[in-house]
Amino acid sequence: MNPPSFADAQFDIVLRRQRTRPREGGGIKLTAIPSRFLNLSNQFEFAGWGTVSTIFLTREEQLKGEETLQKGQRGKVLGQFTASALAGNDVLGSVFYTLPAIVAVSGVYSPISLFIAAVMLFLWRPIMEELGSALPISGAPYTYLLNVTSKSLALVGAAILLLDFSSTAIVSAATAASYLAGEVTLPFPAFVVAILVLIVFTAVSLSGMKESARVAFAVLSLHVVTMLVLWTASAISWGRHGSQLLKDNWAAGQAGSSASIVHQIFNGICIGMLGLTGFECTPAYIASVKLGRYPLVLRNLHLCAIFLSSVTMVFLLANVPLDMIKGDANVLRDLAEKVAGKWLRVWTVIDAIVVLCGGVLTGILSACELIERLAHDRVLPKSFLKTMPVTGSPYVAVLAFVAFSGALYASAGASLSIVSKMFSLVWLSTMTLFPLAVLLLKFNRGRLPRQPKTGLTVVFVTLAICAAVFAGNVAIDPTTLGYFAAYLVAIIILFYATQNKGRFVRLMYWAYDQNVILHTWSWTRDWAERLTEVMMRMRRQPVCVLCKTDEINHLFQMVLYVRQNEETSNLKLVHFYDDDEGIPSEMEANWKILDEAFPEMTVDLIFVKAPFNPTTVAALAHRLDIPRSLMFMSCPGSDFPHSVADFGTRIISL
Incomplete structure (x- = not known):
């Protein structure tokens, strides 16, 4: 029997690391790359593991979604x-x-x-x-x-x-x-x-x-x-x-x-x-x-x-x-x-x-x-x-x-x-x-x-x-x-x-971090702690990507868009499904790969058991407390039964 190839060995490593991940979340993404901040640990730079969950929208949340759409029509x-x-x-x-x-x-x-x-x-x-x-x-x-x-x-x-x-x-x-x-x-x-x-x-x-x-x-x-x-x-x-x-x-x-x-x-x-x-x-x-x-x-x-x-x-x-x-x-x-x-x-x-x-x-x-x-x-x-x-x-x-x-x-x-x-x-x-x-x-x-x-x-x-x-x-x-x-x-x-508030805050903290003299004064240390809290708060602001397919290349491009255009370390991949269509077979496996590929970002996977329409998307926005303008989706085709304006989401891919 021939020994495993390099590609097979790498694949086995990925599988082994994913098996050891706690399904309920927790832990950090280990890396050999040190933090750019001398006085902050690597835990600050890298987000935790994402989690997978299933959401069932309540009747109250459905009514909230309908109210949101009616408000838009009344406008x-x-x-x-x-x-x-x-x-x-x-x-x-x-x-x-x-x-x-x-x-x-x-x-x-x-x-x-x-x-x-x-x-x-x-x-x-x-x-x-x-x-x-x-x-x-x-x-x-x-x-x-x-x-x-x-x-x-x-x-x-x-x-x-x-x-x-x-x-x-x-x-x-x-x-x-x-x-x-x-x-x-x-x-x-x-x-x-x-x-x-x-x-x-x-x-x-x-x-x-x-x-x-x-x-x-x-x-x-x-x-x-x-x-x-x-x-x-x-x-x-x-x-x-x-x-x-x-x-x-x-x-x-x-x-x-x-x-x-x-x-x-x-x-x-x-x-x-x-x-x-x-x-x-x-x-x-x-x-x-x-x-x-x-x-x-x-x-x-x-x-x-x-x-x-x-x-x-x-x-x-x-x-x-x-x-x-x-x-x-x-x-x-x-x-x-x-x-x-x-x-x-x-x-x-x-x-x-x-x-x-x-x-x-x-x-x-x-x-x-x-x-x-x-x-x-x-x-x-x-x-x-x-x-x-x-x-x-x-x-x-x-x-x-x-x-x-x-x-x-x-x-x-x-x-x-x-x-x-x-x-x-x-x-x-x-x-x-x-x-x-x-x-x-x-x-x-x-x-x-x-x-x-x-x-x-x-x-x-x-x-x-x-x-x-x-x-x-x-x-x-x-x-x-x-x-x-x-x-x-x-x-x-x-x-x-x-648009890049977080980058400027990080730049301010980096300037403090590199100047040893500033570390000796109590008021500058307090100021630095507040900057750290601001950076953490900005990173926790979530955005949402609505995924129809489990194709890894498509998912990767959508996550990459979020990384390049939004200041967040909290990304939620959402897939709507029903009993007829079910969940794509590779969705969870590919999500794990993405969560590992972007260590600076926590990528959560959420399954929503509901039809995909403007009402359920508005209801989910209410449930997750995420504005619909920060919920992203791929471009619909000519047979799509709804108007893009009713969703209120952003189109980020073909």
Whole structure:
């Protein structure tokens, strides 16, 4: 008989070590590798053995799961018009700060540039509809990236989003203040008005999502009526005075060559894209939109965006001299006075202030959805999830975001110009996240059910447009890149620090551990003990992986994802089963191998005797006291009978 091979011997060793493991747990995973900490034993570095157990969900826990799902369904309170209004105030209100900026670079070709910029959204709509169909979860596109790629890239997307929402609120508030300052003499600087606007709409947002949407709808209705009155008065004035002024403006603004014309139109498109801000906010609150309404919301916003800015720009050129248009930041005020007199001018200014304040509300509510998601994912503290008892509004998230926006505005020297420059690149970066997310979705989560499906040609064309327009904005004003990079890097560092809290605590303890002098002082020893307790507490926070198969390679990849993306040493592998299917034959044996392969992590195996559906997963989350956002699963296929949104879990593998 031949002696055993090396592979057979290694296998026998693994089996022997697993047989000697206490089934009920206990003991530590022995290793020859010493701890990096001189004053801590190897027991600190390595977790204990995992355990195997079976759970039978009680009736009470099942009812808790059903209650969780019903609460999610009750949260879908926005119809197509109220949902459109939340983002619509920003999309349609942008006309007040976009037109002066675009005339400065595109001149008489501004209507062409605005129309082309708005039409290009036809590329984004199917992309956003596909993402919304696959993952109808609030906090997008951060949540899109979180489910199709690594958490690190998702946090970069979250940083861009937070900067976008903050810029939306600041630019809207500051522009409203500038309109008011242009009409009346203020006893204080205009930035004080901007701060007051932020404070007032903080109070409005604390009234809850549904009430805020009603306020937004009322504001948008006023704006639509105002624009219709302004268009009617402009058309009547144009008909009365003829097209001579339009011809004079066209002649005065003509470029010297075809190349100059193309260049001006391209620059106008780059700036004109800023007039579409607010469109990117709709996925942030998609979980609050009634089923089937999301594509209608995108359609409503897009149709309004196509006609509003370009038609208004034509009326401007037909009724107001080009020099006056270029010389005043509040051009719609001038148009209103030219075509109807002071009464329409006052009405337009009031409308500008009100609708721009609605843009502040859009930024706050969208940011709150993102902040709540980050808190559920343990990027931000749980305190951000605290809500008001009556309205259910996340008051900590609201107040924190407004404080962040105020700090951002103050760091820019309360300058609307600086924030606006940064805003253009932030918005383009946000819109780039959508084609990037759908590309990763197709490659990494291709089996995920969704409708419609966008062709790769559309995705790559959209990415190319994003790159070209981004470069065009930088070429127009290179300082925009500096502002954008400075703020973005600062937020990414903040998110990285909050996501990797345990690493920073370990680094602090390591610095203490290496300095012998610090060990002689009692107060530093007490401080070190507290750091040790913090490290242990952070490591004990559990996460859960829902496993369908016992394939070792699949299980290994899922455990590796947790190790790379979450700070925990407490992982629970969960398999749902019933009498018909039973438990996969190699599940327990492969779990033992994984528990041995990751000594820094306790890997528990839990069998749940229940069908796998959203109710039982929510019930298990209640039983284990683990947020559903920290329960991970593989990508479902086309025959999967449930919606991913109902589970509330994260997809981490194909």
